[in-house]
Amino acid sequence: DTEVTQTPKHLVMGMTNKKSLKCEQHMGHRAMYWYKQKAKKPPELMFVYSYEKLSINESVPSRFSPECPNSSLLNLHLHALQPEDSALYLCASSQDEADRNTEAFFGQGTRLTVV
Amino acid sequence: GQNIDQPTEMTATEGAIVQINCTYQTSGFNGLFWYQQHAGEAPTFLSYNVLDGLEEKGRFSSFLSRSKGYSYLLLKELQMKDSASYLCAVMDSNYQLIWGAGTKLIIKP
Numbered sequence: 001d002t003e004v005t006q007t008p009k010h011l012v013m014g015m016t017n018k019k020s021l022k023c024e025q026h027m028g029h030r031a032m033y034w035y036k037q038k039a040k041k042p043p044e045l046m047f048v049y050s051y052e053k054l055s056i057n058e059s060v061p062s063r064f065s066p067e068c069p070n071s072s073l074l075n076l077h078l079h080a081l082q083p084e085d086s087a088l089y090l091c092a093s094s095q096d097e098a099d100r101n102t103e104a105f106f107g108q109g110t111r112l113t114v115v
Numbered sequence: 116g117q118n119i120d121q122p123t124e125m126t127a128t129e130g131a132i133v134q135i136n137c138t139y140q141t142s143g144f145n146g147l148f149w150y151q152q153h154a155g156e157a158p159t160f161l162s163y164n165v166l167d168g169l170e171e172k173g174r175f176s177s178f179l180s181r182s183k184g185y186s187y188l189l190l191k192e193l194q195m196k197d198s199a200s201y202l203c204a205v206m207d208s209n210y211q212l213i214w215g216a217g218t219k220l221i222i223k224p
Contacts (some may be wrong), residue, residue, distance in 0.1 A: 042202055043158065043212035056211070090157055104212070106157035
């Protein structure tokens with residue numbers, strides 16, 4: 001199994017809603033990532049979890065809250081988002097954050113629209 | 116600062132060969148990745164180079180020169196399905212991926 005599975009694939013939410021994005025991998029990878037990608041731009045790193053602990057938070061607003069319940073799961077909790085937060089949210093995993101040959105496997109992403 | 120440069124867009128003909136260049140300036144270097152991304156989809160891994168030279172994988176090859184801060188992705192026998200964005204990404208000294216803006220490749224019949 002070399003897949004990273006993200007749910008939902010599409011999400012439309014109002015600015016007062018609370019929702020969560022989910023990511024799952026069963027490759028035994030110990031590093032998991034959340035990226036945000038706007039149209040025609042490269043992915044922007046948001047958070048990195050290494051061995052289930054948050055190792056990097058790239059100055060992301062508190063309306064985005066990551067959670068890593070176990071080594072296979074990564075969630076992104078959303079609350080009070082703004083329309084400019086509409087984007088493709090990508091989850092990725094890799095063998096080990098500190099491993100040199102760290103090929104990242106990406107999920108298919110969640111297309112988020114904030115209305 | 117950290118910087119990755121690649122052309123914004125390239126056009127090539129089906130069956131031909133195209134080379135997509137990437138130059139980088141980063142704080143440290145722990146490898147360079149090429150990813151392919153079709154519109155609306157997630158990036159998929161193509162290649163990884165950490166030593167100088169050419170890595171060949173089927174129709175795709177990737178080259179690295181660390182002294183020049185330069186890489187290229189070579190696509191041979193182009194097919195219509197190769198129309199996509201190609202992203203160059205460098206892993207810096209903190210093992211973080213620094214991404215280029217991507218090169219949109221258009222294949223014409």
